[in-house]
Amino acid sequence: xxxxxxxxxxxxxxxxxxxxxxxxxxxxxxxxxxxxLGPWAGTERGTEGYAFRRxxxxxEAETGVHVTYQDTRALPQVLLSNVQGxxxxxxxxxxGVGELxxxxxxxxxxxxxxxxxxxxxxxFPRQWLLPQRDGSAEHIYTVPVKANLKSLVWFNxxxxxxxxxxxxxGLMAYTRxxxxxxxxxxxxxxxxxxxxxxxxxxxxxxILLRQAGPDxxxxxxxxxxxxxxxxxxxxxxxxxxxxxxxxxxxxxxxxVLTDFQDAGRALFDDPPKCYLDHQASFIMSFYQKYEHPVRxxxxxxxxxxxxxxxxPAEEPWEASxxxxxxxxxxxxxxxxxxxxxxxxxxxxxAESVSGAFSVNRNTDPRWYPDPVSKxxxxxxxxKPLCLDAADVMPAAMRAAFYRAVLEYLDGTKKSTVLLDELxxxxxxxxxxxxxSLPCGR
Amino acid sequence: xxxxxxxxxPAAPTRAGPRSTTRRLLLRxxxxxxxxxxxxxxxxxxxxxxxxxxxxxxxxxxAPAIVELAAARVALIRADAAVAQSLQTSELQxxxxxxxxxxxxxxxxxxxxxxxxxxxxxxxxxRRLQLIEGLLVTYQGLIGQADAHFRQPSGRDLxxxxxxxxxxxxxxxxxxxxxxxxxxxxxLTELDQLTDDQRSALDGxxxxxxxxxxxxxxxxxxxxxxxxxxxxxxxxxxxxRRQVNPPLLLATGLLLATAxxxxxxxxxxxxxxxxxxxxxxxxxxxxxxxxxxxxxxxQALRELVDAGGCATAAGCGYTTTxxxxxxxxxxxxxxxxxxxxxxxEETRQVARLTAAAATGADLEPAIYLLTGIAxxxxxxxxxxxxxEYRYRPR
Numbered sequence: 001x002x003x004x005x006x007x008x009x010x011x012x013x014x015x016x017x018x019x020x021x022x023x024x025x026x027x028x029x030x031x032x033x034x035x036x037l038g039p040w041a042g043t044e045r046g047t048e049g050y051a052f053r054r055x056x057x058x059x060e061a062e063t064g065v066h067v068t069y070q071d072t073r074a075l076p077q078v079l080l081s082n083v084q085g086x087x088x089x090x091x092x093x094x095x096g097v098g099e100l101x102x103x104x105x106x107x108x109x110x111x112x113x114x115x116x117x118x119x120x121x122x123x124f125p126r127q128w129l130l131p132q133r134d135g136s137a138e139h140i141y142t143v144p145v146k147a148n149l150k151s152l153v154w155f156n157x158x159x160x161x162x163x164x165x166x167x168x169x170g171l172m173a174y175t176r177x178x179x180x181x182x183x184x185x186x187x188x189x190x191x192x193x194x195x196x197x198x199x200x201x202x203x204x205x206x207i208l209l210r211q212a213g214p215d216x217x218x219x220x221x222x223x224x225x226x227x228x229x230x231x232x233x234x235x236x237x238x239x240x241x242x243x244x245x246x247x248x249x250x251x252x253x254x255x256v257l258t259d260f261q262d263a264g265r266a267l268f269d270d271p272p273k274c275y276l277d278h279q280a281s282f283i284m285s286f287y288q289k290y291e292h293p294v295r296x297x298x299x300x301x302x303x304x305x306x307x308x309x310x311x312p313a314e315e316p317w318e319a320s321x322x323x324x325x326x327x328x329x330x331x332x333x334x335x336x337x338x339x340x341x342x343x344x345x346x347x348x349x350a351e352s353v354s355g356a357f358s359v360n361r362n363t364d365p366r367w368y369p370d371p372v373s374k375x376x377x378x379x380x381x382x383k384p385l386c387l388d389a390a391d392v393m394p395a396a397m398r399a400a401f402y403r404a405v406l407e408y409l410d411g412t413k414k415s416t417v418l419l420d421e422l423x424x425x426x427x428x429x430x431x432x433x434x435x436s437l438p439c440g441r
Numbered sequence: 442x443x444x445x446x447x448x449x450x451p452a453a454p455t456r457a458g459p460r461s462t463t464r465r466l467l468l469r470x471x472x473x474x475x476x477x478x479x480x481x482x483x484x485x486x487x488x489x490x491x492x493x494x495x496x497x498x499x500x501x502x503x504a505p506a507i508v509e510l511a512a513a514r515v516a517l518i519r520a521d522a523a524v525a526q527s528l529q530t531s532e533l534q535x536x537x538x539x540x541x542x543x544x545x546x547x548x549x550x551x552x553x554x555x556x557x558x559x560x561x562x563x564x565x566x567x568r569r570l571q572l573i574e575g576l577l578v579t580y581q582g583l584i585g586q587a588d589a590h591f592r593q594p595s596g597r598d599l600x601x602x603x604x605x606x607x608x609x610x611x612x613x614x615x616x617x618x619x620x621x622x623x624x625x626x627x628x629l630t631e632l633d634q635l636t637d638d639q640r641s642a643l644d645g646x647x648x649x650x651x652x653x654x655x656x657x658x659x660x661x662x663x664x665x666x667x668x669x670x671x672x673x674x675x676x677x678x679x680x681x682r683r684q685v686n687p688p689l690l691l692a693t694g695l696l697l698a699t700a701x702x703x704x705x706x707x708x709x710x711x712x713x714x715x716x717x718x719x720x721x722x723x724x725x726x727x728x729x730x731x732x733x734x735x736x737x738x739x740q741a742l743r744e745l746v747d748a749g750g751c752a753t754a755a756g757c758g759y760t761t762t763x764x765x766x767x768x769x770x771x772x773x774x775x776x777x778x779x780x781x782x783x784x785x786e787e788t789r790q791v792a793r794l795t796a797a798a799a800t801g802a803d804l805e806p807a808i809y810l811l812t813g814i815a816x817x818x819x820x821x822x823x824x825x826x827x828x829e830y831r832y833r834p835r
Contacts, residue, residue: 068564070568072568072571072572072575073572073576074571074572074575074576074579077575077576077578077579078568078571078572078575081571081575082571189758189760191606191609191760193579193583193606193607193609193610194576194579194580194582194583194606194610196602196606249758250751250756250757250758251750251757253598253602253749253750253751253757254750254751254756254757254758254761255758256598256602257602257605257746257749257751257757257758257760257761258757258758258759258760258761259614259760262758262759262760262763263758263759265759266758266759291617406599406602407599410598410599410602411595411598412590412593412595412596412598412599
């Protein structure tokens with residue numbers, strides 16, 4: 001037996017121990033996590049980022065799966081960069097239905113047919129699940145996480161129109177009456193760099209939807225309706241009668257320079273510097289954060305974008321959504337997608353932040369704290385809806401549409417020229433890049 | 442002084458029992474000393490390598506990232522100011538957004554590329570950089586559109602709109618923070634947050650280079666081994682009648698010398714702390730440079746917006762009214778410019794300090810050498826006694 005001392009062995013043992021600890025102790029293994037890319041920023045109470053983090057916390061508590069959430073304002077660019085770089089997030093949530101459909105067709109997104117159970121699929125309108133045909137089969141690709149109702153006109157309850165206009169003629173009569181008494185009827189803000197112009201496209205789409213019907217609306221979003229065709233030209237002309245120099249606070253150029261969330265401030269001046277604000281349901285949360293906060297149902301309210309016929313049948317509403325798509329198929333990601341399709345998500349939105357809604361039919365309007373939110377929740381849960389046409393268009397077409405609104409308001413080009421230019425862009429986009437999603441429940 | 446030698450005769454050992462006991466004792470002492478020396482090696486290495494690792498990371502990554510972020514910030518502000526000023530003059534008609542705009546944008550792009558290479562803020566830092574790069578592409582697109590519209594006879598209003606959008610994308614929207622008006626939420630805010638991320642990483646690295654916890658542990662281990670060595674010397678003197686065992690004395694001296702190594706580490710840490718202070722000053726100075734450059738942008742943009750019919754208090758709505766108030770308050774605050782030469786000197790100072798910290802902390806070879814020789818000396822000191830008692834009990 002060798003009894004000579006072995007100092008090297010002791011040293012090696014110590015060194016090995018130290019090295020093992022340095023590698024193993026410093027970074028504990030992290031299994032079963034999900035990365036999510038989304039649009040909602042903020043961590044403080046009352047922000048959408050806070051509400052979504054509560055949703056994530058509820059999922060983590062239920063499953064033990066860790067979620068890493070990245071919010072970004074340049075979501076389309078960051079997602080495209082990640083996908084092209086081969087490092088997509090597990091889940092991406094965006095409102096650009098056109099982009100999501102393109103990812104689905106390219107095979108970058110995974111179908112959710114076997115992920116979201118049929119009974120959970122049934123609580124959402126089918127088109128919000130982004131059904132895409134693959135040969136004879138149809139697959140769904142998204143789960144709607146949050147929804148916004150768009151066909152709304154907001155007003156100051158104490159100094160706004162009484163009664164609220166029910167028809168387009170009534171709306172224009174009110175508009176003229178305000179101008180006649182020296183006031184400015186419309187608050188309008190197009191600013192939202194880098195997507196400025198969308199508040200104008202929302203209004204044009206609402207006019208098209210009411211004036212030409214849901215088929216024309218869907219044809220526009222699907223790239224079938226020529227921009228310089230009768231329905232679109234008529235909608236644009238109708239919009240132009242509403243955005244004249246005397247009808248917008250500060251005039252059209254001011255509308256271009258005003259941020260969308262600032263436009264409604266003048267509703268609450270005394271006397272109001274403008275009386276009507278066409279905006280989506282999320283504007284409520286901005287109103288409530290003004291220097292002098294205002295209360296829904298008490299200080300402000302909305303009326304539905306009016307019909308062009310005196311007694312219309314039930315007309316669909318324009319709405320937008322943030323849709324979650326699955327870019328990596330792991331058990332944890334599947335769990336997260338199933339959770340997003342659950343009722344719990346709608347309840348957390350309702351309880352956490354003002355102006356955040358869902359198209360989940362199980363949403364209980366009683367979850368919402370004020371009468372205005374209850375009405376919006378009810379519309380989203382029960383009425384036929386059309387997805388925002390600009391969101392469904394390919395990104396190039398959408399950007400051009402936004403741009404055309406700015407160019408028109410700044411007086412650079414006439415509507416006929418702009419519509420011809422938009423039509424040229426539509427024709428240049430291949431048919432396969434368009435997405436057809438019908439209106440409905 | 443009597444010195445022990447390899448051939449010295451021990452004090453009347455008996456053949457079996459006492460010899461075996463002594464050998465066991467000697468082996469135990471030797472093992473304890475070697476393990477202790479190894480512990481000194483490990484604990485001192487941990488202490489010094491933390492300082493060295495932190496100093497190297499600060500020198501090669503964190504400090505350059507912060508310096509480049511500060512440079513990118515100023516370059517972007519100067520680019521935006523240059524394009525706003527070129528729109529006021531006829532320069533744009535001839536040269537587009539201008540050479541200064543192109544140059545500053547190129548500088549910002551180069552700096553951000555270096556930040557991507559040196560990013561020490563982990564995944565969060567990478568994500569912010571991605572966002573910044575994505576937004577900068579959009580910013581350049583808007584400037585390109587502004588350029589195109591300003592060249593058209595009827596495109597001035599739309600050109601102003603594009604410049605307005607681009608400028609707000611870069612600087613953010615004006616809002617109130619308490620009683621103060623500030624611009625926030627733009628690309629510059631993202632850059633500031635990325636700088637904060639890097640500074641947090643720097644704080645962590647400076648804290649990791651602290652000798653407090655690991656240094657105390659290394660000191661205690663060293664004291665223990667030194668005590669053991671002294672006890673061994675005393676035991677050898679009593680048992681083997683030798684005043685001093687020179688190899689053990691040498692080992693004691695060598696291990697005492699390792700105590701001086703963390704002192705150099707402390708000096709390196711001091712350099713790091715100084716470098717952090719200089720970096721803070723550099724970032725503050727760059728921000729002041731940015732504010733001074735931005736004054737030109739604010740005035741130019743306000744004049745362009747006013748020329749479109751927004752000159753009255755409520756002419757163009759709340760957003761432009763708030764912007765005009767912000768221009769007034771920023772102009773009244775009047776940040777003075779800072780010469781580039783001062784920033785260059787601060788950058789050099791950071792480089793000097795971090796280099797000194799990294800060089801001063803590169804002491805691992807010395808630790809291996811000192812403890813290695815000390816372990817060999819211990820073995821040498823024990824060898825004659827072990828040879829004497831090499832026979833095992835029957």
